[in-house]
Amino acid sequence: MKLTRRLAILLMLGVPSLAMAASDIVVHRDPGCGCCEQWAAQVHRQFGRRVTMIDDQRRAAFQRAQGVPTRLASCHTAIVDGMVFEGHVPIADMKRVLAQRPRGVKGLAVAGMPIGSPGMEVPGQRAQAFNVIAFGSGGETIFARHNS
Template sequence: MFKDPNCGCCDHWADHVREGMDTEVAVTQSTDMLAVKDEHGVPARLRSCHTMIVDVYVIEGHVPAADIERLLAERPEGVRGLAVPGMPVGSPGMEMGDRTQPYQVIAFGDAGLSIFASYE
């Protein structure tokens, strides 16, 4: 996972992935996250605070671990990655009590953009 050294929610999200997927998450600090996102082809309108590479996929932002596992199991053709744009309250790593806002997990890649999952 690539993250800005000053971002705390990224650490909370990494904990969510560690627990939800029972895996290790290596963290690389970067002060140039725009370059990281450009290098990995994250569309500008889908960007968030951290970027993770899992197998051959790019995971951008506060994507739930269950959706990453589903992506790895299904391996949909033409999908390069998943993104949760912005930092929606209630998404993994952005918990604030019982406050939530609806958000979508967007699949992106050669197949274009599509809704992978929705959360209310």
């Protein structure tokens, strides 16, 4: 049996989920934002996947199109396996929501740029308390609390 035929059979038998798990992570950021690069490097290390950064002059429109509530805005918006992650969301929270896929949750957000959140570590600065907010058709709820 030819290799291409074998691959086609494997894809029909359910390997697409493996292909999806290995897809790139796309991050739309405010052009030139350095903390976004630091967050993306942590995501790359912990997910083991390529992270593609897009300097997006029209990111506010992208956020709206993805359903990110305006009050939860930050400096970057990432799409991972069909879910939306706004701002400096801790990777453990990302992995947990991706595994659970709660009904009515489109994504997670950390509003602003709190010191001590992933990518916003500042030596000598005390970490700020922040919440990770789940958002989507089910409304907004606190998904996790950090540094409280």
